Amino acid sequence: MASLVKDFENRDVPALHCEIWKLAKAGREALGKDNYISALSLFKKAYLISCKLPDGPVQKACLFNLGGGYIAAGKAKKGLKCLTKCKQKAGNGKDPDLYFNIAIAYEGMKEYAKAVRFYGKALSQYKNDQADNIADTFIKMGYCSLNLEDSASASLSFQMAGLSYQQAGRPDDAAMALRESANYMIRNGNFSEVNVHQTLEKSREISKEIVDYRLKASVKRSTPSILSCFTFSFKKGKLLNDLGLHYAELKKFPEASECFAEAMNSCTGKGFSIRNKAVLLQNMGAIYSAIRQYEESLKYHTQAADTYGALGDRKAQGESLGNLAYAYSQLKMCKNAEFYYQEALKAFTDAGDEHRQWQMYEALGATHFSLGNRDQSIFCYKEALAKMEKTMDKSSICRKRITSKLMNVTEYQLAPQPFNARKQSS
Known part of the structure; x- marks a missing residue:
């Protein structure tokens, strides 16, 4: 710099x-x-x-x-x-x-x-052989543009930074800058999917040149309903994980799966943490669930849940257990789904996460209905509404959805059931 x-x-x-x-x-x-x-x-x-x-x-x-x-x-x-x-x-x-x-x-x-204006002046005066300085300046300009809520300019600055870092012989920074560019292209929404995909592909291509993996950074963990952060100790692993998440946002699930798998292969050795493995296992499971390969997703969600359990992270374990239950529900294995939703509910209760608790109660309500347990289904939907009341989740859409399900189950239970005649045994 x-x-x-x-x-x-x-x-x-x-x-x-x-x-x-x-x-x-x-x-x-x-x-x-x-x-x-x-x-x-x-x-x-x-x-x-x-x-x-x-x-x-x-x-x-x-x-x-x-x-x-x-x-x-x-x-x-x-x-x-x-x-x-x-x-x-x-x-x-x-x-x-x-x-x-x-x-x-x-x-x-x-x-x-x-x-931004003065970074621009600096760029106009740096010489062509000062690629390092040019790249660093584009990065600074990009983040200033974000503070000005100009994600389009930011993404272009990050893209220019990536090209300059590549010229300077810094593939790790080049790949990260291009990934950042793709990220804000997606956030902006006005870039074509082709442009975003090309930028991700360029970042992924350059990542193959990275040989020094160690650098503390932040990695996101994906589930069907949440993105959250953990510490990831390897630069290439962090990059590939982030690329995988962006491919998933574009619904490019095969590429996403390849990135997560490559991240797991890259991040091995003495300094690799067990938590990072759990993050990647969870992301792999989420990808297979997204493409409806639920049998394949089961093993990843199971391993992720077991790993988080060994770490004592009940909230993260609850997320994996919930994902596991969802996969079983899609396979029509409702008894298994009911068991794992209950386990997820216990984990979220231990973690004090009431937002996830009402979600698990809602899922249990639907599962019990499928199993023919009408009373338990009604109980779970009522608990979901009660838990929601205690949280900041006052979404009228969610409340209407659960209330509608509760009314449907109640009406179904009260409706006269058909009488199936049987012959009297002789």
Whole structure:
């Protein structure tokens, strides 16, 4: 990334220049260790000494470092003030790093439109052989665009970042940037499915070049009704998991399945956590359920439930048990479905998740109805409504749906049943 502070050569000059150089060097080292107080003190001393010299470039470099130090320390306004003075001294000369830092200052002040403008100025001045800086700038610009609720511009910035990272020989960052681009194409809704698919394919293709997998990141866990987050310790595994989720959003289920399977193959070894395996097992099960291959989904949901149970994560285990029950219900194996919905309900009760509890009660209501247990079906639907009342889930659609089911079961139970005559045995 374009550095917040700059170096300048220790030229054969008077003692003041040497003193400034030493202070600047020490300031950069302190900044590298996140020792902001020390770094700012050193940069200030260097700048004050530079003011005694007629050498404009030295003062400019000291102001640049001081501004960068303020920004790194979270004092964006003070940093911008220094950088503005620096820009005045720079005249019309090209200095993309200066524009980059000014953009960071505006970003820190949440003035995202100005930040985007100055990132654009930095991009216009970076040379073609500065692919690293260009890519990092596009990434920063992309996130500023998101803060401006301009997901279309953000996705294009991430795409340009990906191409620049690839040029810079950084396949891991290139693949992640392109995945991010595809993500916001999907969120925007105005990009064609072909464009999104091509971007995902490019990211996946580049991912094959990644050899260093270790990097802490966040991975999403997919179920038919929820996306949630866990820690994933391998960069390639995180990337492939995210790609799988995006393919699933496009209903490209074979590609999604391949990504999840590849993620499991990539994420093995000493540092691979059991939780990550459970996440991927759960996602694989969700994909097979989505394509109605319920027999295949059973083994993945079972393994995921067992793994989460071993970890003591009752909420995540409940989600997998619920998925397992759903798969059994689709296979018309209602007794198995009833058992696992009950187990899921217990897990969500242990976890204190009332939102999931009313969902399990609703599912149990339908399952008991299929089994001919009318009284239990009515009880479960009533419990679902009662649990819903205790949560923030006041959705009129959900309430009407469950109420309608309850009325149907009640009316069915009260309706006169046909009399089947039997012959009297002789």
